[in-house]
Amino acid sequence: TPAKAESAPGIPPETVEQRDARMKWWRDARFGMFIHWGLYAIPGGRWKGQPVGGAGEWIMNTANIPVEEYELLAKQFNPVKYDPAQWVRIAKDAGMRYIVITSKHHDGFCLFDSKVTTYDVVDATPWGKDLLKPLAEECRKQGLHFCTYYSIMDWHHPAQMRGSDRAYNPTRIREGRKREYMDYMKAQLKELLESCKPEVLWFDGEWPDWYTEEDGREIYAFLRELDPKLIINNRVGKCRKGMEGLNQEGRQCVGDFGTPEQQIPASGLPGVDWESCMTMNDTWGFKYDDHNWKSTETLIRNLIDCASKGGNYLLNVGPTAEGEIPAPSVERLQGIGRWLKVNGESIYATQASPWGKQLSWGRCTQKKLDDGTTRLYLHVFNWPGQGRLELPGLKNDVTRAFLLANGREVTIRRDGGKIVLEALPEKPLDPVATVICVDVKGT
Ligand code: FHN
CATH class of the missing domain: 3.20.20.80 (Glycosidases)
Known part of the structure; x- marks a missing residue:
């Protein structure tokens, strides 16, 4: 039942x-x-x-x-x-x-x-x-x-x-x-x-x-x-x-x-x-x-x-x-x-962040895509210096990362237990919140 x-x-x-x-x-x-x-x-x-x-x-x-x-x-x-x-x-x-x-x-x-x-x-x-x-x-x-x-x-x-x-x-x-x-x-x-x-x-x-x-x-x-x-x-x-x-x-x-x-x-x-x-x-x-x-x-x-x-x-x-x-x-x-x-x-039809705790640089939402991958949406409030952003504790394979506003690809580097996004623009695309999409395998 x-x-x-x-x-x-x-x-x-x-x-x-x-x-x-x-x-x-x-x-x-x-x-x-x-x-x-x-x-x-x-x-x-x-x-x-x-x-x-x-x-x-x-x-x-x-x-x-x-x-x-x-x-x-x-x-x-x-x-x-x-x-x-x-x-x-x-x-x-x-x-x-x-x-x-x-x-x-x-x-x-x-x-x-x-x-x-x-x-x-x-x-x-x-x-x-x-x-x-x-x-x-x-x-x-x-x-x-x-x-x-x-x-x-x-x-x-x-x-x-x-x-x-x-x-x-x-x-x-x-x-x-x-x-x-x-x-x-x-x-x-x-x-x-x-x-x-x-x-x-x-x-x-x-x-x-x-x-x-x-x-x-x-x-x-x-x-x-x-x-x-x-x-x-x-x-x-x-x-x-x-x-x-x-x-x-x-x-x-x-x-x-x-x-x-x-x-x-x-x-x-x-x-x-x-x-x-x-x-x-x-x-x-x-x-x-x-x-x-x-x-x-x-x-x-x-x-x-x-x-x-x-x-x-x-x-x-x-x-x-x-x-x-x-x-x-x-x-x-x-x-x-x-x-x-x-x-x-x-925002629409998304689910809560996979990170239970709040992230220092902003917030995250996620959505399951039709092909089974999960897209993480990183809402960056505090744009990082040196063009790099760290994602702690992400074990899944990352297939793609890009800026939502203009589709520009972002470099992905695995560093032990974390993922580092590199070659980000010097300035945020939007100072309120710039969204980076990160597609990962599985959930
Ligand atoms: O007393 C009301 C208030 O006027 C308003 O309508 C809000 C809206 O959630 N609710 C009440 C207080 O809980």
Whole structure:
């Protein structure tokens, strides 16, 4: 009998092969766009003329805004510059292979047409149209995978009450109303699946105590029954270790991949699917006053770092209330796209580095080629002097080595237990990361 990949109680049984087939596109994709968009983009981190600290999408909580007051923002939400074709084009040109957008964040406001609430973009805003459906259609048209984020914690739903601890603020459930909220979630998730067919359901806000592991299994099983191919992150259940995002050891966890947040694991995690989500500045939702942008170099190296450890990189943008992706984000995405155009082969559909430890000069990914050889992609961050680079502990025969960007061959010399690449150009072809391909026999 084939091994079961997922054996948590209540979860549909699946063989390893079935699971591999279901996860294939996602594992190969390596790079996706996260989009945090909602009413919070209107204040953009300012409330009543005052700057509000923390992430922009948390403003309702951080500024302690009552539901009735926050709700009024919906009347102003009119994203006249929203151009889903352009958003998808920006993601695609950046080399991203999928998009994950907030369908409902912690504030409870829905970007899709929900029949179980009027607190959505269709019923409550001057815009009056579903925002997710056209994006989903554009994704399919331009060949990207469309995915949705959904928050379990909900500061607007009457079954939940915001806590008094404003920094962390898990909600409490009102007496006897848990089932009502579970059914609300299931109704909305079904609506989402039917209206825009997301390929990943990316849960969040699972930490309030009233939400249990068992609830997670119920939601997971419900969704996989509706769409057996769906991929669901581990925040559907209660297994993740804080922002480290990976599952706690020794537990039967629900969910298909781990979710490190604002960090990248220190080393590869054989047999574990994971995706690091990260902001480009210090907020997920748009903030007028956040200019603390990471450099393009950092973002490219983060993507490489994730790939070298067998994970995906989900990079966030926070569009404005009018519907524009901020220019600094677009610039950075263009820079990443330029690098990937030349070096994408070294990222997509690759596996983690064969070297467990980090290498002094950079990172490595690998891929099995059709002829059975393995191609190592050396991502050189620190270009070596004297035109030579040492590869420790490589016992396989090396058949060929060349620079990915221009195909120029590199001299290979065996020196005992290590391989030395020689006659490298004096300067890197790209100072961010120059990729050297090394083809070796076997694995
Ligand atoms: O509280 C949220 C936060 O606003 C944002 O959505 C991130 C994205 O991963 N997740 C939560 C914190 O874990």
